[in-house]
Amino acid sequence: MGFLDIPAPLFTAINGALASLPLLAQLIIWAVVTAIVSMFLYWLCSAQDKVGKAKERAVSARKKMAAYDGHEFEEMWPLAKESLVSSGKHFFVVLGPALLSSLPALTLIIWVAGQFSFVMPAAGTTVNIQGNPVEAFSATAIDWPASDASVELKDTSGELLLELPLAAPVPIVHKRQWWNSLMGNPNGYLSDDASVSEVNFELTPINYLSFGPAWVRGWEFTYFVILILCSFGIKVAFRIH
Numbered sequence: 001m002g003f004l005d006i007p008a009p010l011f012t013a014i015n016g017a018l019a020s021l022p023l024l025a026q027l028i029i030w031a032v033v034t035a036i037v038s039m040f041l042y043w044l045c046s047a048q049d050k051v052g053k054a055k056e057r058a059v060s061a062r063k064k065m066a067a068y069d070g071h072e073f074e075e076m077w078p079l080a081k082e083s084l085v086s087s088g089k090h091f092f093v094v095l096g097p098a099l100l101s102s103l104p105a106l107t108l109i110i111w112v113a114g115q116f117s118f119v120m121p122a123a124g125t126t127v128n129i130q131g132n133p134v135e136a137f138s139a140t141a142i143d144w145p146a147s148d149a150s151v152e153l154k155d156t157s158g159e160l161l162l163e164l165p166l167a168a169p170v171p172i173v174h175k176r177q178w179w180n181s182l183m184g185n186p187n188g189y190l191s192d193d194a195s196v197s198e199v200n201f202e203l204t205p206i207n208y209l210s211f212g213p214a215w216v217r218g219w220e221f222t223y224f225v226i227l228i229l230c231s232f233g234i235k236v237a238f239r240i241h
Contacts, residue, residue, distance in 0.1 A: 046097035
């Protein structure tokens with residue numbers, strides 16, 4: 001488990017109460033929750049009066065710059081400088097609160113990606129497998145075991161790589177990398193001395209929409225569209241700067 005995975009058991013427990021709902025409804029609910037949490041934390045962490053004044057100065061400076069109809073550099077430069085400085089101050093005033101409020105949202109996004117991307121194969125389903133490098137792993141397909149059974153995957157020399165079934169519907173098992181201290185792989189890792197660097201499983205992706213290209217049908221499009229729209233709605237409704 002990585003640092004950003006610490007809240008994952010809590011999210012999973014909460015999602016258990018939503019298990020009776022269709023996956024699309026669950027996904028939409030989590031997108032709304034992400035928007036509410038991130039916008040509330042941004043409002044809590046930011047000095048709204050200070051942000052509002054910085055925004056007003058930036059808008060005023062841009063309006064002065066846009067209203068100037070001359071061509072003299074000596075006259076235009078002070079306006080341009082004022083616009084750049086005020087915009088920069090506004091950016092840095094909101095940067096810290098925006099980063100702080102994005103961390104809880106990031107933990108949710110990582111959990112959602114693992115929860116709503118792929119279907120765990122049913123027992124007996126033939127699943128295609130590919131190792132890297134290919135010459136060190138000869139298996140190309142396997143009949144998926146039941147949850148109370150296990151199948152050992154070995155490399156071409158007979159060394160054990162991992163056991164199936166997977167703990168979560170994440171289609172890759174690899175050697176531990178530095179970034180796994182932030183985002184862990186729920187299926188664990190291959191040993192550091194394994195002859196294979198990763199094993200990929202051809203899991204079935206979950207389609208939430210019945211139209212459009214593959215990138216529209218997956219969780220990402222629906223989740224982020226709802227997240228952006230809901231965040232914008234909260235920003236406007238509560239006049240958050």
